[in-house]
Amino acid sequence: MRAIFISYRREDAEGQAGRLFDDLISHFGEDTVFMDVAGIEPGRDFRRVIDEHVASCGVLLAIIGKSWVDATDEAGQRRLDDPLDFVRLETASALKRDIPVVPVLVHGARMPRADQLPTDLTELAYRNGVELTHARWDSDVQVLIKALSPHVASLQQGGVETSEKAAVPGRSTPKTEDGATSPRAAPAAGKNSLTLIALSLTAIALGAGGYWVYQNTAEQERSATEKALAADSDRLAQEYARKAEADKMAAEKARVAEADKMARDRANQQAEADKLAAEKAKLNAERRSLESAKAQAQAEADRIAGERREADKLAAEKAAEADRVAAERARLARTGWRSHDFPAPNGGLAVFRIMSDGNPACASYNAASCLWGVTYDKLDLSRLRPLVCGDAHRARWGVTGYEDPKHWCSIARRLRPVRAE
Missing domain, CATH: 1.20.5 (Single alpha-helices involved in coiled-coils or other helix-helix interfaces)
Incomplete structure (x- = not known):
């Protein structure tokens, strides 16, 4: 009777299953771990053979790789949907008998959801599993061994014969070295x-x-x-x-x-x-x-x-941003435009320049409203109709923009012009 049954799909996790098999027999012994249902005699019902093997174990390890759920056969059909699939038969037999089933995730696989599994395997989605990774293989295996030890110990204690027959010592005629019978009271030599x-x-x-x-x-x-x-x-x-x-x-x-x-x-x-x-x-x-x-x-x-x-x-990103800012500054310097974050109430980020008559002008498409929050690289230069402070601003808004020292016009006029570098 093997305490641990390893169920796996060869094309999905054969290497990890073999490595785990070696580690488990090294710890528990060769007679404790079972990995392959092989040597089924001709004429035997393999479903019954699998059920018998699973029924004799104490715990089943379901090795799940990335293709465990979606593996297909030669016809392109999902293997888990086949009622005669070996992996499905092994796992379903253990779940039906309420044998502990431990999902062992390898290759970074995730636990399958209940809606991905056939009806007789849906319970697997709620079983607590363990993950074996390449970088932490030894420590992960030790965690698994610690979890399996109670099951192995329980099964081994249940299979030990406790009754012994006491042998009654009998009388026997003394023998010589060549097997001949020697009288008990033989006369001394000579x-x-x-x-x-x-x-x-x-x-x-x-x-x-x-x-x-x-x-x-x-x-x-x-x-x-x-x-x-x-x-x-x-x-x-x-x-x-x-x-x-x-x-x-x-x-x-x-x-x-x-x-x-x-x-x-x-x-x-x-x-x-x-x-x-x-x-x-x-x-x-x-x-x-x-x-x-x-x-x-x-x-x-x-x-x-x-x-x-x-x-x-x-x-690299910081350097690219610095280059972009430098390029923006250079473009603004060449065209006379510059950016400034003007304070409230009538302010915000705006692109402006000083006109030839000394009046500031903000970027605008309608000569009425500044394009607040729009940077120079986002402007459509072909549509620009700047809003110019002074008389043009008073004609539109009734004030020149210089009456209030906090107005953007007043602030822009006090700023030094940008020089091309």
Whole structure:
């Protein structure tokens, strides 16, 4: 039973799905993550096979790239609209069973809206998702792993067998090294030989005693000889027994020493393996740290480059504006016109010039009203009919414009004329 099921569309996010698969099995183990529904036997209903695979998982990761929603088949039809589309079947099966479905957004993709999805997938639009980016891949994956850990732990605890059968130790007949049955109370090595020797010596003694009796040896002398032979026989038997016991103890000691040596060798091998595993884990951690630092440095370099481009753009815009203002000033200077922001009440930005008779005139198309707020570059010079202060102004408005020192006519006459540069 795999705790995590990865659903993805190959042409949409195959690279990201493979990379995520490697990271997840590195953390949770190879038997925890399932990525492809493959090897469906001929004749099997693939809908049922997909449903069985999804039903056995604890959480489904839906890898969503930019073309996940709009991917089409050879006929130009959207794949999500096909009820037999593998990605739709996998995701819909998990949603139907209320299995947690985590949208994983890659390539800058956005969460699909409910109105973009078929009916059996609309719930996906309301599932909280995570985003995996190239620049923050390792940190983003760690966030995902933290979210998946409770699901993996829960599924693994549910699949462990808790009942154990206790084995009843039985009696067995001791075996020799070659597998033959050895009697539990076997006589010590060499005992038969001692018995034969003792019997031989006894027979000799009896024969000798009989001979000496036959030779009229005294009964006391024969008895003493028998006792001496019996004592020698017992001594020899004891020596052989002690030697056999010593050999047995030496063999047992050698066996124990060999067992201890093997145990030490196994312990040393295990310690070496643990050391290598720790070094490998350390190297992997350092590699990931270097990759993360490299990605952060690249992101910072990109940010600085972007800020520099923005600053260059602003500088260019300021320079262009300065050039435009300078060009405007030059044009006004050449034609005698200039701009000024006159104060209220009858004022504002206006283009004016000093006429040959010394009276100011504002730009106008009807010789009656100044074109307030219109800059020189926006004027239609062919339509200009300036409003001239003095008599012309009084003929139009009843005043010359010089009566009020705040009137634009009074102010314009006090301004210094523009000189061509």
